[in-house]
Amino acid sequence: xxxxxxxxxxxxxxxxxxxxxxxxxxxxxxxxxxxxxxxxxxxxxxxxxxxxxxxxxxxxxxxxxxxxxxxxxxxxxxxxxxxxxxxxxxxxxxxxxxxxxxxxxxxxxxxxxxxxxxxxxxxxxxxxxxxxxxxxxxxxxxxxxxxxxxxxxxxxxxxxxxxxxxxxxxxxxxxxxxxxxxxxxxxxxxxxxxxxxxxxxxxxxxxxxxxxxxxxxxxxxxxxxxxxxxxxxxxxxxxxxxxxxxxxxxxxxxxxxxxxxxxxxxxxxxxxxxxxxxxxxxxxxxxxxxxxxxxxxxxxxxxxxxxxxxxxxxxxxxxxxxxxxxxxxxxxxxxxxxxxxxxxxxxxxxxxxxxxxxxxxxxxxxxxxxxxxxxxxxxxxxxxxxxxxxxxxxxxxxxxxxxxxxxxxxxxxxxxxx
Amino acid sequence: xxxxxxxxxxxxxxxxxxxxxxxxxxxxxxxxxxxxxxxxxxxxxxxxxxxxxxxxxxxxxxxxxxxxxxxxxxxxxxxxxxxxxxxxxxxxxxxxxxxxxxxxxxxxxxxxxxxxxxxxxxxxxxxxxxxxxxxxxxxxxxxxxxxxxxxxxxxxxxxxxxxxxxxxxxxxxxxxxxxxxxxxxxxxxxxxxxxxxxxxxxxxxxxxxxxxxxxxxxxxxxxxxxxxxxxxxxxxxxxxxxxxxxxxxxxxxxxxxxxxxxxxxxxxxxxxxxxxxxxxxxxxxxxxxxxxxxxxxxxxxxxxxxxxxxxxxxxxxxx
Numbered sequence: 001x002x003x004x005x006x007x008x009x010x011x012x013x014x015x016x017x018x019x020x021x022x023x024x025x026x027x028x029x030x031x032x033x034x035x036x037x038x039x040x041x042x043x044x045x046x047x048x049x050x051x052x053x054x055x056x057x058x059x060x061x062x063x064x065x066x067x068x069x070x071x072x073x074x075x076x077x078x079x080x081x082x083x084x085x086x087x088x089x090x091x092x093x094x095x096x097x098x099x100x101x102x103x104x105x106x107x108x109x110x111x112x113x114x115x116x117x118x119x120x121x122x123x124x125x126x127x128x129x130x131x132x133x134x135x136x137x138x139x140x141x142x143x144x145x146x147x148x149x150x151x152x153x154x155x156x157x158x159x160x161x162x163x164x165x166x167x168x169x170x171x172x173x174x175x176x177x178x179x180x181x182x183x184x185x186x187x188x189x190x191x192x193x194x195x196x197x198x199x200x201x202x203x204x205x206x207x208x209x210x211x212x213x214x215x216x217x218x219x220x221x222x223x224x225x226x227x228x229x230x231x232x233x234x235x236x237x238x239x240x241x242x243x244x245x246x247x248x249x250x251x252x253x254x255x256x257x258x259x260x261x262x263x264x265x266x267x268x269x270x271x272x273x274x275x276x277x278x279x280x281x282x283x284x285x286x287x288x289x290x291x292x293x294x295x296x297x298x299x300x301x302x303x304x305x306x307x308x309x310x311x312x313x314x315x316x317x318x319x320x321x322x323x324x325x326x327x328x329x330x331x332x333x334x335x336x337x338x339x340x341x342x343x344x345x346x347x348x349x350x351x352x353x354x355x356x357x358x359x360x361x362x363x364x365x366x367x368x369x370x371x372x373x374x375x376x377x378x379x380x381x382x383x384x385x386x387x388x389x390x391x392x393x394x395x396x397x398x399x400x401x402x403x404x405x406x407x408x409x410x411x412x413x414x415x416x417x418x
Numbered sequence: 419x420x421x422x423x424x425x426x427x428x429x430x431x432x433x434x435x436x437x438x439x440x441x442x443x444x445x446x447x448x449x450x451x452x453x454x455x456x457x458x459x460x461x462x463x464x465x466x467x468x469x470x471x472x473x474x475x476x477x478x479x480x481x482x483x484x485x486x487x488x489x490x491x492x493x494x495x496x497x498x499x500x501x502x503x504x505x506x507x508x509x510x511x512x513x514x515x516x517x518x519x520x521x522x523x524x525x526x527x528x529x530x531x532x533x534x535x536x537x538x539x540x541x542x543x544x545x546x547x548x549x550x551x552x553x554x555x556x557x558x559x560x561x562x563x564x565x566x567x568x569x570x571x572x573x574x575x576x577x578x579x580x581x582x583x584x585x586x587x588x589x590x591x592x593x594x595x596x597x598x599x600x601x602x603x604x605x606x607x608x609x610x611x612x613x614x615x616x617x618x619x620x621x622x623x624x625x626x627x628x629x630x631x632x633x634x635x636x637x638x639x640x641x642x643x644x645x646x647x648x649x650x651x652x653x654x655x656x657x658x659x660x661x662x663x664x665x666x667x668x669x670x671x672x673x674x675x676x677x678x679x680x681x682x683x684x685x686x687x688x689x690x691x692x693x694x695x696x697x698x699x700x701x702x703x704x705x706x707x708x709x710x711x712x713x714x715x716x717x718x719x720x721x722x723x724x725x726x727x728x729x730x731x732x733x734x735x736x737x
Contacts, residue, residue: 189628190628190629191628191629191632191633193627193628194627194628194629194630194632194633195437195603195632195633196537196538196565197537197562197563197564197565197566197600197603198537198538198563198564198565200627200628202628266422266538266541266545267537267538267541267542307514310514310516310542310546311514311515311536311542312515312534312536312537312538312539312542312562312563313536313537313538314536314537314538314563315536
């Protein structure tokens with residue numbers, strides 16, 4: 001597919017980074033945004049996209065999406081308006097060798113849909129014992145390092161890993177959960193788990209790990225990002241650290257903004273998440289953290305086949321797909337929490353781009369033309385047919401959504417159209 | 419949310435948990451069980467209510483006792499009973515839980531009695547039967563993980579009603595390892611639904627579930643305080659693997675603090691009854707003098723258990 005001269009006209013341009021929210025045309029050529037408002041001199045459009053009644057915004061940037069099958073999941077990404085995504089290192093095998101990372105980058109470039117930014121394994125095999133070759137991994141394309149959901153038992157290893165990463169200016173991402181306190185746990189340690197006889201994961205599993213990570217980050221000066229916070233107490237710790245000057249960022253997975261422990265219902269394995277869904281007051285605190293800009297939002301896209309979910313709750317695999325639900329679920333939250341559209345979109349565009357340290361998440365002249373065009377009013381229903389991801393595992397099956405992606409541009413090419 | 423135990427007419431289609439069942443459903447089961455009590459005293463201990471029906475005992479976790487009582491109950495109802503030792507057969511060969519179920523449905527099963535180590539497994543089976551249009555096959559939960567053991571809960575209620583007649587003035591203490599106990603959870607729900615005046619959860623904090631008070635019980639960390647003035651004391655079994663570790667230092671210390679001795683029992687009402695779901699650990703949670711004493715009704719529980727299971731199976735088959 002050749003890059004075309006594209007004129008996106010009559011749309012409502014919302015670019016959170018520059019604060020633009022007005023009717024404006026966008027002109028794309030050579031893969032870049034050439035002009036906003038008036039056409040550049042001599043611009044001849046090969047293609048005009050009428051975006052009347054639609055929102056034209058930066059392509060979404062997703063901090064965490066698992067790509068079990070690269071082809072299908074990158075199609076799902078652009079169908080959800082996601083044009084850049086970071087994928088965690090808990091692939092099989094884990095992303096702990098430069099060759100694996102290079103292959104992933106090469107294959108995703110060849111597919112030519114969403115841009116893929118690998119996150120390298122912080123330790124070899126994610127075993128939490130020996131440091132991975134971070135420099136080699138970085139040169140191969142890794143933009144940060146993490147353990148995904150795997151623990152580092154030995155805090156000295158964690159300290160060394162942070163020191164080493166800090167030495168080269170690499171960012172580290174941790175999903176804060178104390179392994180021992182969370183051991184065998186499958187749900188929030190509270191009323192619902194007690195009633196259903198499920199082993200609980202207490203909030204202190206999260207706060208203890210956050211405290212440890214914050215202390216070590218302060219000690220080492222590493223750029224720390226905490227992923228998938230689940231509790232009000234966890235959010236409070238991060239807020240406090242930020243207020244006292246610690247450089248730390250964090251995110252919340254989209255389902256945690258909408259669901260709580262009660263959604264487990266009668267052992268619905270689609271409501272099994274890692275970290276677990278907690279109480280409704282935890283959910284409110286997560287919503288507040290996102291609203292104030294303390295936390296960004298990720299899809300935590302995790303395709304699981306039916307065999308992995310058709311099991312008793314505690315044996316089922318955690319996670320849900322999210323790439324195609326990220327935008328509508330963010331819009332739903334914004335509507336319910338009365339957050340302005342631009343601020344809501346910031347949490348899935350320029351804010352996560354800043355966390356990743358990549359040039360993405362905004363529409364500005366001279367920048368890569370990664371653009372999402374969506375109809376903010378269009379209703380649609382989540383069904384196995386409307387989802388392109390190979391995984392159909394979602395607690396939102398059957399939900400009525402408002403807001404649907406109409407077209408997605410990646411590097412100036414239309415890669416998705418409804 | 420639709421209660422997966424009930425059919426479109428609000429009748430019991432599966433017995434998965436006591437949680438969410440209305441009082442009249444419970445009372446109906448207990449009344450039906452009363453009518454079956456005398457069957458066990460007959461020379462010919464059989465009624466033809468389940469003649470021609472196939473009941474599959476599907477035990478993914480070993481339990482000879484519970485399985486046997488279900489088998490006896492089904493046979494007294496004239497059902498054909500098939501015992502599957504799933505723990506050692508299909509699943510050990512890698513077959514999934516639902517594949518096993520599908521196979522047995524194809525063998526024309528009418529009812530599954532399911533015991534599984536994972537909380538919620540019988541719900542998964544019931545939901546699968548609904549999705550595959552086989553709602554006519556009934557599921558009885560014979561114990562799932564820590565979640566529920568509804569027939570044990572019902573037989574406990576039958577026993578209490580037998581000895582105490584009315585629930586409304588009763589104070590009931592449930593003592594011991596409530597954290598890991600499906601019996602405790604089923605008893606709490608049943609006592610709540612039947613209107614017991616006070617339900618107490620007695621045990622060390624390491625063996626109490628988080629937010630247990632939200633299930634409508636009063637928590638007592640001290641056994642003496644918990645037993646004082648009770649009408650009914652339900653002792654729970656302490657599993658061997660819990661005795662030495664991070665939950666408790668030793669069986670000996672547990673007995674010192676939470677074992678039911680005649681001296682402690684004397685704090686309860688004079689006519690208090692003592693129950694235990696079995697099998698008992700004498701000298702761990704209960705002193706032999708209490709277990710064999712005049713206030714213990716533990717063997718009555720076993721007898722009533724068969725009548726209660728007959729009642730559950732006949733009601734499900736009739737709906």
